[in-house]
Amino acid sequence: MKHLMLSAALCMAATGAFAGKAFVSNERGNTITVVDTETWEVIEEFSGGNRPRGITLSPDGALLYVCASDDDTVRVFDTETYEELYTLPSGPDPELFVIHPSGSPLYIANEDDNLVTVTDTEAHTILAEVPVGVEPEGMAISPDSKWVVNTSETTNMAHFIDTSDYQIKHNILVDQRPRYAEYLSDGSRLFVSSEIGGTVSVIDVAEDGTPTLKQKIGFEVPGVLPEWLQPVGVKAKSDGSRIFVALGPANRVAVIDGESLEVVDYIMVGQRVWQMAFTPGEEYLVTTNGNSNDITVIDVAAEKAIKSIQVGQQPWGVAITPD
């Protein structure tokens, strides 16, 4: 480890200590593209294993975790040297995961096996396998870390897994093909996108974690067939004032008012917009656009797309280093 820390230090000296980086997983190109979040230039592209999809960072930003779906493993990279450090057991076909705020464990959706695998990132061992619905995908963790939510695409449910005993305590039926789950930062509400149903389910969460379906938000864009409005990635501002929803082949990100739960705007981005991530401070929102092989940078305050950057083949997920 010593030489790694040394090289990390050298790297930081060379590139400027606190330059932010966006890591983009390219599902088809089997690479990770690194983009500088100040200049918005591509710094590097490195091999990410076979079919990299879910992508996240350790809380300190030092480690990059990538679901290499076709390798049945999670690959772990150094965020300064881009060297692969080791792999973590993930169960088969890991697609998307969420990391505990402490840095361990990872909660991983195994799409082909109807499981959520819980992996200790320090001991490199599997702590639990939780049977869930068919084709698990979306993963979210409540801000108090007591609940992990998994959405299953063919079962059409959000499963609420108690992190103390790994038992499912609640299930909520949502519309067809739920893809992504996102808690508000105070844990009072959860948003679940349904790609084929074309809606986002708004689920209110009680103090004890009990969820209640409040309503569903639909989308409408003049000149776009309703069938193309397919909600996938969801990101909520930490103050809850805005919720952004990536609409897949509609090539737009919907902006939802956190109070009224009405759609207030649609922002044009690249083709087949999939996942999203905020820069620290939520100044910018970065979207991955699978069909145009680029990412779009949205100015969050202005709610405008300001730039697109070409990345690798079929960008899927994005993770951005913390401050």
Place this chain on the structure above:
Amino acid sequence: MLTSLAPLIAAVFLFASGGIAQALDIRAAVLRVDYPELLPISRYDLRPDDLAFAGAALADEDNATTGRFLGHTYETVSVAAAPEEAEEALAELLADGIRYVVIDAKAPELLALSDRAAEAEALVFNARAPEVALRGEECRANLLHIAPSVAMQADAVAQFAIWKQWKRWLLVSGSNPEDRALAEAYRRAARKFGATIVEEREFEDTGGTRRTDSGHVLVQRQLPTFMQRTEPHDVVIAADASDYFAAYLPYHLWTPRPVMGSAGLRPVAIHAAHEAWGATQFQNRFEELTQRHIQEEDYNAWLALRVLGEAVTRTSSDDPQTLEDYILSDAFELAAFKGQKVTFRAWNGQLRQPILLYDDRITVSVSPQEGFLHQRSPLDTLGLDEPESACTAFQ
């Protein structure tokens, strides 16, 4: 629609979370009628022993995984019968209390079996028969069609041809009744979308083109001369439902042109290389379970039972009429790895779905094509629309 769904969702959720709804045991059957048949032209088209049953087995797993969270169990019985034994096989299933039957049969048996099932108030899903009449004047109120009709298939091909600006068609059909019915579907599609059939030819079925007859030796001499001196055309449309000559057409034409329909670019419900819209994991699950590639009748059986499972999940009912009413309602929707939800036509019980255009290796395109619009759903540009439907059973 959202408001009408809300009480339903609330009811289901109460059980999902609190465990107070009743447990349901859903028993279904797949009844496959096996006909005495000649070998296909290609070994790739041999019918596996577990055809359709394999799709049902996967659907049982999928439904059971979901049902686990709701207290619902699923069990599907698979039965194969010769045509003359099919009614007795169905009678046994009905006597056993089964009220949901996926039938994999040709039109005459499907109709007879559906009528027998209706006496027991059982719901039938058609997993094979593509005839337009089954969705028209011969429709049945207890018969839902999962398999696309020949009209949907022909319209899917026609839209692609129009999109390509291949508007002059040479229609080549077989001489058997099902080939002629398919040719009629292409004539209708040409009229509907503005293509011109510049000439028609019928290649007579005299027997002897199958692979075991060294079919290629014969057709290599016959087909090019048969295809000589045609009117100028952009594309050859093949209507060979009985599968005896079309597969040879693409490389045995006189004038080189693309072939679509029964060979070349074919309209299918699914194929084993289809990966878009999450289908990769569906293929993975199917292959892990069955150790073979999926075929259309597997997909149709899977989809039929997923329709049933979805209706049970959303209504918490095991009553056939309640479930059919829900399936035919605006509230019903299902994801089927086709990029948009599949739903049902309330006027004739046909499942709306996109049609894949397949060249025997990849999905070349998917219909409906861009720009073909409909006031209800672009999917209703494929097949019989409400105003042209002769079906009255659902009124």
